[in-house]
Amino acid sequence: MLITGIKSRPVYDRLAPMASGLRHLAIAQGSGGQPMLRLLADMTPAQRGVATVVYSSESFTGNSYEAELRAVDGIDLRLCASNVEALQVLDDLLSTAKMGTRLYLAGSEGFIGTAMQRATEYGLDRDEILREHAGSFVRRVWCAHCNAYTENVTQRIFRCPGCGLDLVVRDHYSSRLAAFQGVKADGEVPGELPEIEELDT
Amino acid sequence: MTPTAEPTAFTTDETYTPEGAYTFRNSREGVRRLPFPFPDDEYMYSMNLEPHVPAGDGAMRAAFDIDEHYISECHHRAQMLEAMPGVHYLALPHMMEAQWDLLELIFESYARDYPEHFTLTKTGNEWHWQNRLLGIDDTFTFGDPTTLPLEPMEYATRQAQGEFVVLEERDNDLVIGAGMTTQRADYSLRFNLGMRFFEFHGPVPKLHEMGILDRALKFLLRMKPGHPVRRVNWSLTVNPRLETSVETLPEWAPDRATVDAENAGERVYLRIELQPLHRLPRSNAIVFPVRTYLVSLAELVEHAPDWAKRIHRALASLDPELVDYKGFHRYHAAAVAWLAQHDDGAPLATGYPWAEGGIQPGD
Amino acid sequence: MTTAHHGALQLKVERIEAVTPEINRYTLTASDGSWLPPFSGGSHVTVLIDTETGTRRNAYSLMSSPYDASQYQIAVRRVEDGKGGSVAMHGRVHEGDVVPVTIPANLFPLSKHARHHVFIAGGVGVTPIFAQLEELSMKNGSFEVHLAVRGPEHATLGRELRERYGDRVSVYGDEDATRLDIAAVLADRPLGTHVYVCGPARMIDDVIDQAHRQGWTDANIHFERFEDAGSTGEPFTVTLAKSGATIEVSPDQSLLEAVEESGFKLPYLCRGGACGECETEVLELDGTLDHRDDWLSERDRASNAIIMPCVSRASCTRLVINA
Numbered sequence: 001m002l003i004t005g006i007k008s009r010p011v012y013d014r015l016a017p018m019a020s021g022l023r024h025l026a027i028a029q030g031s032g033g034q035p036m037l038r039l040l041a042d043m044t045p046a047q048r049g050v051a052t053v054v055y056s057s058e059s060f061t062g063n064s065y066e067a068e069l070r071a072v073d074g075i076d077l078r079l080c081a082s083n084v085e086a087l088q089v090l091d092d093l094l095s096t097a098k099m100g101t102r103l104y105l106a107g108s109e110g111f112i113g114t115a116m117q118r119a120t121e122y123g124l125d126r127d128e129i130l131r132e133h134a135g136s137f138v139r140r141v142w143c144a145h146c147n148a149y150t151e152n153v154t155q156r157i158f159r160c161p162g163c164g165l166d167l168v169v170r171d172h173y174s175s176r177l178a179a180f181q182g183v184k185a186d187g188e189v190p191g192e193l194p195e196i197e198e199l200d201t
Numbered sequence: 202m203t204p205t206a207e208p209t210a211f212t213t214d215e216t217y218t219p220e221g222a223y224t225f226r227n228s229r230e231g232v233r234r235l236p237f238p239f240p241d242d243e244y245m246y247s248m249n250l251e252p253h254v255p256a257g258d259g260a261m262r263a264a265f266d267i268d269e270h271y272i273s274e275c276h277h278r279a280q281m282l283e284a285m286p287g288v289h290y291l292a293l294p295h296m297m298e299a300q301w302d303l304l305e306l307i308f309e310s311y312a313r314d315y316p317e318h319f320t321l322t323k324t325g326n327e328w329h330w331q332n333r334l335l336g337i338d339d340t341f342t343f344g345d346p347t348t349l350p351l352e353p354m355e356y357a358t359r360q361a362q363g364e365f366v367v368l369e370e371r372d373n374d375l376v377i378g379a380g381m382t383t384q385r386a387d388y389s390l391r392f393n394l395g396m397r398f399f400e401f402h403g404p405v406p407k408l409h410e411m412g413i414l415d416r417a418l419k420f421l422l423r424m425k426p427g428h429p430v431r432r433v434n435w436s437l438t439v440n441p442r443l444e445t446s447v448e449t450l451p452e453w454a455p456d457r458a459t460v461d462a463e464n465a466g467e468r469v470y471l472r473i474e475l476q477p478l479h480r481l482p483r484s485n486a487i488v489f490p491v492r493t494y495l496v497s498l499a500e501l502v503e504h505a506p507d508w509a510k511r512i513h514r515a516l517a518s519l520d521p522e523l524v525d526y527k528g529f530h531r532y533h534a535a536a537v538a539w540l541a542q543h544d545d546g547a548p549l550a551t552g553y554p555w556a557e558g559g560i561q562p563g564d
Numbered sequence: 565m566t567t568a569h570h571g572a573l574q575l576k577v578e579r580i581e582a583v584t585p586e587i588n589r590y591t592l593t594a595s596d597g598s599w600l601p602p603f604s605g606g607s608h609v610t611v612l613i614d615t616e617t618g619t620r621r622n623a624y625s626l627m628s629s630p631y632d633a634s635q636y637q638i639a640v641r642r643v644e645d646g647k648g649g650s651v652a653m654h655g656r657v658h659e660g661d662v663v664p665v666t667i668p669a670n671l672f673p674l675s676k677h678a679r680h681h682v683f684i685a686g687g688v689g690v691t692p693i694f695a696q697l698e699e700l701s702m703k704n705g706s707f708e709v710h711l712a713v714r715g716p717e718h719a720t721l722g723r724e725l726r727e728r729y730g731d732r733v734s735v736y737g738d739e740d741a742t743r744l745d746i747a748a749v750l751a752d753r754p755l756g757t758h759v760y761v762c763g764p765a766r767m768i769d770d771v772i773d774q775a776h777r778q779g780w781t782d783a784n785i786h787f788e789r790f791e792d793a794g795s796t797g798e799p800f801t802v803t804l805a806k807s808g809a810t811i812e813v814s815p816d817q818s819l820l821e822a823v824e825e826s827g828f829k830l831p832y833l834c835r836g837g838a839c840g841e842c843e844t845e846v847l848e849l850d851g852t853l854d855h856r857d858d859w860l861s862e863r864d865r866a867s868n869a870i871i872m873p874c875v876s877r878a879s880c881t882r883l884v885i886n887a
Contacts, residue, residue: 345702
């Protein structure tokens with residue numbers, strides 16, 4: 001579990017069935033399959049009967065819980081090969097979902113952040129959503145200079161594929177962009193880079 | 202104190218950019234009316250909020266201060282917006298109410314405080330706005346965005362000095378919902394939009410530990426329309442450059458490495474931020490304006506010698522963590538060394554210049 | 565903008581119209597012809613009403629357009645067995661009179677994030693919706709209104725809304741004697757729907773209960789209780805610590821009213837136990853507090869250290885408050 005001094009990084013929950021919900025929509029990616037399985041096990045059969053589960057087997061660490069999820073009885077399971085596809089399925093489901101729906105998110109920070117963007121667009125409130133982080137804390141980074149996003153950043157300094165600048169990753173997270181901020185690392189004196197370090201992934 | 206000021210001589214073609222050769226200059230009167238932000242020899246970070254009531258005949262006379270740079274600054278804003286669309290002005294869709302609130306607040310304040318330059322006439326919700334400094338004469342329906350050439354906030358703040366961040370109140374928190382920020386100091390509006398109070402203050406050192414933010418948020422949430430509060434803040438910057446956003450950091454950050462003890466007087470500018478916060482009546486949003494003033498260390502020495510002595514002492518004793526956060530560790534020593542030549546160590550008054558007995562510019 | 569005198573605006577009663585057998589609509593303008601302070605849909609003002617037994621402070625929702633700073637409109641239902649404020653508004657206030665009115669405050673604002681707004685109202689509870697719909701229609705917001713009335717002669721305000729907004733407004737209990745089915749109104753709504761209810765306590769409780777049953781969370785349920793929350797009861801005595809004054813609170817007045825009548829001031833906004841503005845510290849208590857507000861937490865109540873003087877009372881031999 002990642003506890004840092006980064007005030008803008010989301011605080012994550014532990015997935016558990018929300019009894020007040022009439023319908024349950026759960027979406028997970030990669031290692032997020034594990035908390036998803038735990039959530040489904042904690043549900044009553046009636047709750048599982050009104051649950052839709054979306055799972056993307058795309059993963060940074062290579063962990064897949066596809067087989068285990070297939071083995072869960074009585075759920076409406078939608079399997080996707082990529083995160084992009086899973087998020088599109090989520091979008092379709094949200095567009096027809098009714099009040100009383102509860103949303104559960106599990107996976108990488110970038111995946112949860114992007115799913116949160118969709119949920120917010122559809123007017124879901126924070127108390128209708130639970131999110132649990134799973135797997136590695138690789139960062140999704142937004143380049144302040146060229147607007148490009150880079151997934152799975154693990155080093156404090158990296159080269160932006162969008163503009164070719166060496167960026168330093170600031171400990172500052174934007175929920176709206178679902179990304180950390182990257183800015184030119186040798187801004188003051190070209191070539192004078194800060195020390196290279198592993199991010200607290 | 203008299204409620205009226207001498208007529209201001211407006212400059213119209215100053216530049217705030219290297220392309221424009223940085224022709225920005227302050228007049229002697231322009232310097233001596235500044236909201237100088239150092240009440241003591243030692244600088245202590247605090248929220249220093251006080252009721253925003255008129256004080257003196259300088260920058261604290263009006264609800265929203267304008268000065269000799271008004272016309273040049275509005276031109277600069279227009280240039281910045283054109284150069285980088287979608288970067289300096291953003292408003293989330295649900296902020297339309299607050300946009301009208303802000304337009305109303307700025308226009309009513311300007312018309313009341315500067316009747317020689319601005320006139321607002323209302324007939325029901327049909328409004329007639331005249332801005333003689335920029336040559337604008339428009340009529341529109343208040344509340345109906347289709348009757349304006351731009352969104353209400355962009356329309357109003359293109360005619361206003363300073364930047365404006367509008368905070369929406371949501372679940373006992375304040376969330377950034379809109380901004381006109383062509384003068385922002387090392388942050389990104391695109392990145393910060395949608396952030397909550399603690400999130401956008403995240404990078405400021407010590408605030409969280411000191412409990413200052415908790416108290417500030419509670420205070421702001423209790424704010425009511427018609428009872429604005431203000432605070433002043435400051436930083437240093439190199440060259441009279443207003444636009445120092447994260448996005449353009451590669452353009453301005455190298456300037457920091459050009460300062461030495463010889464040229465610090467001309468190169469280094471004190472950047473004063475006057476922040477008069479208002480609760481907006483319809484949207485219940487809070488507007489956080491940042492009226493930015495630039496003054497070089499040399500201008501302070503020439504026109505306000507006591508303020509130059511004061512800033513020397515405040516900078517010399519500044520907490521290194523704040524030096525880092527404010528981004529001038531590379532030239533902090535040079536600025537202090539340059540200022541030291543102009544400080545005889547004489548005792549100075551304490552308190553803000555607009556307060557009774559506060560520090561005056563000196564002769 | 566017109567200036568507040570002792571915290572109240574001096575407004576001229578421009579026009580009085582009878583809209584139902586029980587409800588009058590008052591149009592108020594600044595007595596000096598200047599602009600009135602702006603407000604948002606859902607706001608209320610407190611009118612200081614001169615009655616035979618003293619000054620009453622009654623809260624009324626603003627129903628005029630939030631975009632028109634030249635006038636305020638309120639609707640007042642005559643309540644015969646109330647404290648006399650509404651009766652005085654109907655009987656003693658005439659066109660041309662000047663009445664003190666507080667600056668608007670909003671404890672019933674629209675959600676800015678809703679994708680659809682559903683309004684449910686009973687009788688005179690429809691008044692805040694007038695201003696809210698002005699706001700929404702200017703913004704092209706999606707909405708619908710469900711208004712229950714007690715018969716055709718009470719349906720005037722509902723018909724006005726139907727004229728303005730057409731089929732988006734349903735009036736129940738007018739000529740066709742249809743009934744409002746709250747469960748059906750709330751069923752199968754898309755995500756991001758918000759419901760607003762203003763009317764009798766039972767209607768509010770029904771809406772909250774039905775919405776919860778259908779899995780709505782509190783963030784999407786908005787209500788305003790416009791009727792007297794019930795601040796009357798057994799008499800008691802209170803001592804104000806700062807002045808040492810001892811004040812008798814009679815059975816028909818609230819603690820706040822008693823303090824005001826004795827010439828002292830406490831902060832207030834809603835006068836209905838909802839907003840938290842009048843929260844006051846209890847310094848000494850010999851007896852029990854009778855908390856009637858919606859503001860304090862269970863822990864606050866149990867502490868016996870805070871009271872909301874606008875609605876709450878005490879059964880005690882001694883009560884000292886920090887005022």
